[in-house]
Amino acid sequence: MSGIVLTIRDPAGPPIDMTGVLPERLIEGGREALAGLMPVRGRGRHRLDALFTLEDGGPPGTLILRPGGAVLDGVGTGMTSGNLRVEGECGAYAGSAMRGGALTVAGNCGAFAAAGMVGGNLRVAGDAGDFLGAPLAGGTRGMSGGFVVVMGNAGDRVGERMRRGLIAVHGRVGSLCGARMIAGTIVVGDSCGPDPGQAMRRGSILLSREPEAVPSGFVDGGMNDWLFLELMRKELIDGGAWPSGYPAAGTRARRLIGDRSAGGIGEVLILSEG
Amino acid sequence: MRLNGVHIEDTFAEAFPMLGTRLVITADTPAWVQAAVVSMTGFATSVIACGCEAAMERALPPGETPDSRPGAAVLLFAMSKAELAKQVARRVGQCVMTCPGTACYAGLRDGPTIPLGNALRYFGDGWQIAKRVGIRRYWRIPVMDGEFLCEAATGTVDGVGGGNFIILAADRRSGLAAAQAAVLAIREVPGAILPFPGGVVRSGSKIGGKYKGMIASTNTAFCPTLRAAVPASLVPEGVESILELVIDGVSEAAVAATMRAGIAAVADLGAAGGVVSVTAGNYGGKLGRYQFRLHEVMA
Numbered sequence: 001m002s003g004i005v006l007t008i009r010d011p012a013g014p015p016i017d018m019t020g021v022l023p024e025r026l027i028e029g030g031r032e033a034l035a036g037l038m039p040v041r042g043r044g045r046h047r048l049d050a051l052f053t054l055e056d057g058g059p060p061g062t063l064i065l066r067p068g069g070a071v072l073d074g075v076g077t078g079m080t081s082g083n084l085r086v087e088g089e090c091g092a093y094a095g096s097a098m099r100g101g102a103l104t105v106a107g108n109c110g111a112f113a114a115a116g117m118v119g120g121n122l123r124v125a126g127d128a129g130d131f132l133g134a135p136l137a138g139g140t141r142g143m144s145g146g147f148v149v150v151m152g153n154a155g156d157r158v159g160e161r162m163r164r165g166l167i168a169v170h171g172r173v174g175s176l177c178g179a180r181m182i183a184g185t186i187v188v189g190d191s192c193g194p195d196p197g198q199a200m201r202r203g204s205i206l207l208s209r210e211p212e213a214v215p216s217g218f219v220d221g222g223m224n225d226w227l228f229l230e231l232m233r234k235e236l237i238d239g240g241a242w243p244s245g246y247p248a249a250g251t252r253a254r255r256l257i258g259d260r261s262a263g264g265i266g267e268v269l270i271l272s273e274g
Numbered sequence: 275m276r277l278n279g280v281h282i283e284d285t286f287a288e289a290f291p292m293l294g295t296r297l298v299i300t301a302d303t304p305a306w307v308q309a310a311v312v313s314m315t316g317f318a319t320s321v322i323a324c325g326c327e328a329a330m331e332r333a334l335p336p337g338e339t340p341d342s343r344p345g346a347a348v349l350l351f352a353m354s355k356a357e358l359a360k361q362v363a364r365r366v367g368q369c370v371m372t373c374p375g376t377a378c379y380a381g382l383r384d385g386p387t388i389p390l391g392n393a394l395r396y397f398g399d400g401w402q403i404a405k406r407v408g409i410r411r412y413w414r415i416p417v418m419d420g421e422f423l424c425e426a427a428t429g430t431v432d433g434v435g436g437g438n439f440i441i442l443a444a445d446r447r448s449g450l451a452a453a454q455a456a457v458l459a460i461r462e463v464p465g466a467i468l469p470f471p472g473g474v475v476r477s478g479s480k481i482g483g484k485y486k487g488m489i490a491s492t493n494t495a496f497c498p499t500l501r502a503a504v505p506a507s508l509v510p511e512g513v514e515s516i517l518e519l520v521i522d523g524v525s526e527a528a529v530a531a532t533m534r535a536g537i538a539a540v541a542d543l544g545a546a547g548g549v550v551s552v553t554a555g556n557y558g559g560k561l562g563r564y565q566f567r568l569h570e571v572m573a
Binding site: 164183184185202204224225226227228230231232234235265267 | 340341342377400401403404405406407408410412414420421423
């Protein structure tokens with residue numbers, strides 16, 4: 001059985017909530033089960049095959065979405081297995097509460113991508129909005145597992161309240177990256193907005209340059225060698241997630257420890273060559 | 275069986291189940307790796323009194339270590355999971371963490387785990403940091419030269435301890451040369467170690483003794499100086515020196531391969547090299563689960 005390609009019939013209409021349109025539905029119930037799903041668009045629910053054309057295509061078990069614009073919200077929400085590819089842009093909540101499988105977005109995605117993520121892989125070729133890997137709206141648990149790579153930029157509050165897992169943003173991130181972080185790792189390839197790690201308890205934020213401003217509760221631990229960076233580099237290079245602007249060798253970094261005002265012993269590591 | 279004039283006795287080595295683990299230790303230079311390994315595997319020759327048996331399995335080039343630095347694989351064996359966990363925590367804590375620049379990683383991923391960094395993290399006094407990289411979890415413990423990086427746990431394997439063979443030589447010099455040749459050959463075989471000093475035992479033991487409380491005493495049957503005095507002596511005429519190689523391995527196959535490599539190296543020296551015969555230590559097959567018949571091993 002091949003995969004299925006869903007091409008949106010009316011890209012100009014209101015956003016579609018794609019929650020529940022997952023590759024595991026295809027694997028479990030086949031094409032018919034998938035076509036009978038009832039996503040929400042506008043004020044009502046509609047059969048999936050009324051909103052999209054369904055064609056065979058792609059590797060077995062793979063669901064391919066062709067959205068024609070950022071009109072698909074909740075793509076991959078709660079996904080547990082399989083492959084979901086978006087050949088275009090995503091709206092908000094891409095990969096939110098994701099537990100497993102792989103979600104690939106060829107374009108940009110909106111706010112709350114990977115929010116509340118527990119496991120799996122999210123790879124975004126373009127930019128990501130605010131609250132990447134943060135808690136879902138109203139929630140208190142940020143990303144607690146999984147692997148997120150954004151090849152472009154990301155907005156504010158990346159990894160807010162993050163508990164585990166890894167987020168690698170190759171481009172810029174906005175303010176309050178890793179705010180109230182509890183554990184996990186955030187890697188930022190380009191510039192970082194003000195106040196990374198505000199009120200963080202533990203966890204690591206890796207930067208290639210000084211952030212715009214550091215929260216007052218951070219203390220400068222100075223330069224040193226951090227062996228785990230070598231392990232991290234190998235892992236991220238294998239996953240295609242090591243930012244191109246990062247040193248290709250060496251484990252030296254300046255470490256800022258904080259946020260001490262919250263009793264935290266997290267770290268902002270500013271990498272250097274050599 | 276005769277190999278190059280060396281008599282290979284038709285007997286067997288009796289070995290026992292042991293629980294083992296492999297650790298990978300790295301440091302800035304091979305010399306510091308060696309310093310950590312020598313310290314960590316010190317006083318680890320026999321479970322009779324040391325708690326565990328341990329030795330370096332092989333040196334690892336930077337390309338084979340997790341952090342791309344020089345390293346070494348070390349194997350440790352004990353009689354129970356609890357004892358192995360205790361020995362690993364003590365030895366890594368006192369001998370590896372204390373050694374400048376070192377890091378310690380799990381060398382086995384499968385099998386039941388025992389704590390590694392999980393047992394040592396408290397040394398960080400609250401400043402230790404857990405870091406997950408991929409599927410592996412590490413502890414970063416602040417120390418005076420920076421940070422001690424240690425994997426959280428390591429896997430264990432049902433290994434085999436007490437594989438052995440005994441070299442009977444015309445004199446001490448030729449016996450030592452044969453033993454050293456065997457050690458060099460064995461160190462090329464993965465998955466097994468020789469826990470005794472230099473890989474060789476000169477004080478092989480038998481179970482019990484004449485004195486109360488002795489669980490082991492000198493192997494009188496193999497003491498050349500007692501040949502005339504001990505009725506059950508196994509020392510033939512013309513033999514002045516006997517040395518034993520004791521082998522622990524991660525599997526029966528690893529121990530057999532190691533014995534084969536060692537005995538072959540001894541046989542290469544031949545009778546001309548002063549080697550008279552090769553035999554093995556056993557307890558009549560009553561105690562150990564594993565039996566390595568020398569003729570089968572060398573077939």
